[in-house]
Amino acid sequence: MGNTDVLISGGGIAGPVLAYWLRAAGFAVTIVERAPAPRPGGQTVDLRGAGRTVVDRMGLLDRARAVTVHERGMAMVDRAGRFKARLPADSFGGEGIVSEIEILRGDLARIFYEASLPDAEYLFDDTVTGLDQDDDGVSVAFEKSAPRRFGLVVGADGLHSAVRALAFGPESDLVRPLGLYTTWFTVMEDMDLGGWAQMYNAPGGLVALARPGRLPGEVKAGLSFRSGPIAYDRRDIAAQKDIVARRFAGAGWEVPRLVRAMADASDFFFEPVGQVRLDHWSRGRVVLLGDAGYCPTPLTGLGTSLALVGAYVLAGELATCGDHRAALRNYDRLMRPYVSEAQTLPPGGVGGFAPSSALAIRMRAASMRAMTRWPVRNMLAAQFAKAGNIALPDYDLPALR
Ligand SMILES: Cc1cc2nc3c(=O)[nH]c(=O)nc-3n(C[C@H](O)[C@H](O)[C@H](O)COP(=O)(O)OP(=O)(O)OC[C@H]3O[C@@H](n4cnc5c(N)ncnc54)[C@H](O)[C@@H]3O)c2cc1C
Numbered sequence: 001m002g003n004t005d006v007l008i009s010g011g012g013i014a015g016p017v018l019a020y021w022l023r024a025a026g027f028a029v030t031i032v033e034r035a036p037a038p039r040p041g042g043q044t045v046d047l048r049g050a051g052r053t054v055v056d057r058m059g060l061l062d063r064a065r066a067v068t069v070h071e072r073g074m075a076m077v078d079r080a081g082r083f084k085a086r087l088p089a090d091s092f093g094g095e096g097i098v099s100e101i102e103i104l105r106g107d108l109a110r111i112f113y114e115a116s117l118p119d120a121e122y123l124f125d126d127t128v129t130g131l132d133q134d135d136d137g138v139s140v141a142f143e144k145s146a147p148r149r150f151g152l153v154v155g156a157d158g159l160h161s162a163v164r165a166l167a168f169g170p171e172s173d174l175v176r177p178l179g180l181y182t183t184w185f186t187v188m189e190d191m192d193l194g195g196w197a198q199m200y201n202a203p204g205g206l207v208a209l210a211r212p213g214r215l216p217g218e219v220k221a222g223l224s225f226r227s228g229p230i231a232y233d234r235r236d237i238a239a240q241k242d243i244v245a246r247r248f249a250g251a252g253w254e255v256p257r258l259v260r261a262m263a264d265a266s267d268f269f270f271e272p273v274g275q276v277r278l279d280h281w282s283r284g285r286v287v288l289l290g291d292a293g294y295c296p297t298p299l300t301g302l303g304t305s306l307a308l309v310g311a312y313v314l315a316g317e318l319a320t321c322g323d324h325r326a327a328l329r330n331y332d333r334l335m336r337p338y339v340s341e342a343q344t345l346p347p348g349g350v351g352g353f354a355p356s357s358a359l360a361i362r363m364r365a366a367s368m369r370a371m372t373r374w375p376v377r378n379m380l381a382a383q384f385a386k387a388g389n390i391a392l393p394d395y396d397l398p399a400l401r
Contacts, residue, residue: 003137003151004028009128010157011038013105014290014307016112018154019120020058021315024397030150031116032123032142034157038113041267042105042184043211043220044069044197049389050338051305052101054312060111067107069214072195076365079200079252085368086196104214106267108304128153131166133284152324153286154314156307159274160234161292167283178297178350180205180273182224183244185265188217191254200253201361205354208248208255221258221265223248224273226354232270240270273297273350275343281335282328289314294339299353302342309390310335316395338390 004027008015011033019029033039047055047064055061073088089102123145130141131153138153155163165171197211205226213220225247232240245259262268276295281288288294290307297303314331321327346352347367355361371380 003149005030005150006152006154007032007128007138007140007148007150008154008156008289009161009163010155010290010292011035011113011122011124012156012158012290012307013109013112013304014292014311015154015156016109016116016120017054017058017308017311018156018289018315019116020112021312021397022318023116023119025315025319027318029116029119030121030123030148032126032128032145034125034127034162036125038109039267040106040109041186041269042109043209043222044071044102045105045108045304046301047101047103047108047304049305050392051302051308053392054308057312058115060115063111064101064103064108067103067111067214069102069104069212070195071102071197071212073197075196075198076368077198077200077253079202081198081253084365087368087372091372104220105304107214127157128162128166131163131286133286138285151285152318154289155286155292156289156311158291159271159276159295161288163286164276164288164292167286168278168288174278175274175276175295177229177272177274178299179228180224180226180350180354181230181243181270182222182273182298183240183262183268183270184220184222185262185268186213187219187221187258187261187265189219189257189261190217191219191257193219200251200255201355201364202251202253202255203356203358203361205356206248206251206255207354208251208253208258210254210258219258221262223255223258223262224354226350226356229272237268237270241268244270273299277343281332285324287314287328287331294335294343296339296343297345299345299350300342306339306342309338309392312395313393316393316397319397320395334390334393 006027006029008031011031022029075086076084126142126144129143132139137149137151139149141147155161193212200208207224209222211220281293289310317327317330355364
């Protein structure tokens, strides 16, 4: 592709994994990340199917296993905290809603960040503001750093991708909002979760989720609510916390305690839930990866696997094709079926996850109980296995350790 300097926007999950594999293939990689340091935070994400294979090929599976959070499964609780339904982790052979390798997103991001060092160059606290491409490369303008030229620019900058906005069009045209907002944050609270990820549904489409963290007393909280579009300032965390607190006022279970603790949470992350669907993921020398290109939503549990597999396939094609046009075509062709499958929402979609009425909440508990019984269990196990898997090409890239 001529100039083998690659710029990756976004140092979350997809960005550092791509950097790792591109370095292995001899590319020079720069990552620009808006945050001042690798972002911690988030609940557990699943490592399963092909995503887990990529981590294995990076030689990092043991490191990931070492920081696994051992959850017994997911339980639905009522206002008083009584279990109404449970999905034990081993219900689907470790490949289900709670998978065998559950790892905190922040831990995983840290592992990939470290694996991408020392060769990948990081520009923290900065963002791309302009892209101007011609036949030979892309001239990039940054908010803070001096302009530079690259052979390829990769947008791995999440749901609100700046690269996507510059090269593909406005977010309003490309992200399909699902009418759900979600927030994740960490609190230190003496909550006896008994090793279960506990989920409480309240009328009005409210969902509170509390999962055990890795440290004693650490609780990974998630609060989601159904809503039409809300105008808010993405940099004003206090205002976002206020939106969440007002929505959850009066909700039962442990919600008042979680909302109180949220005020001090330093890793608070608030986002509308939306799916990204594009007909193509590249324009010339600009390509999208992970949530920026094909966010499936957290409801599917497959966002991290898609990011991992996408990074591996993109790097493998760039390393072996010798021509960026052919590489980007192959990336699209190989990823498209996997992405389509992974973007299928679980039964009931947003309404199934965040039912509005008391009756619908009771039905949700009943259907969760049915999920562990034959034949529904076998059908779901097959569905999980299919969605999480892709026959990964073997690019024979040297792992770096
Ligand atoms: C703090 C945080 C917590 C999360 N928690 C969960 C969770 O609990 N459960 C879940 O299912 N998913 C969670 N996610 C989303 C999950 O990480 C992704 O769906 C998935 O792993 C795909 O990874 P990605 O690298 O494509 O996107 P992300 O992991 O979202 O990474 C995108 C990166 O791009 C950076 N970025 C954004 N805009 C710019 C810009 N303009 N310039 C430069 N950099 C930019 C972000 O700071 C971030 O580091 C979380 C994401 C974040 C950022």
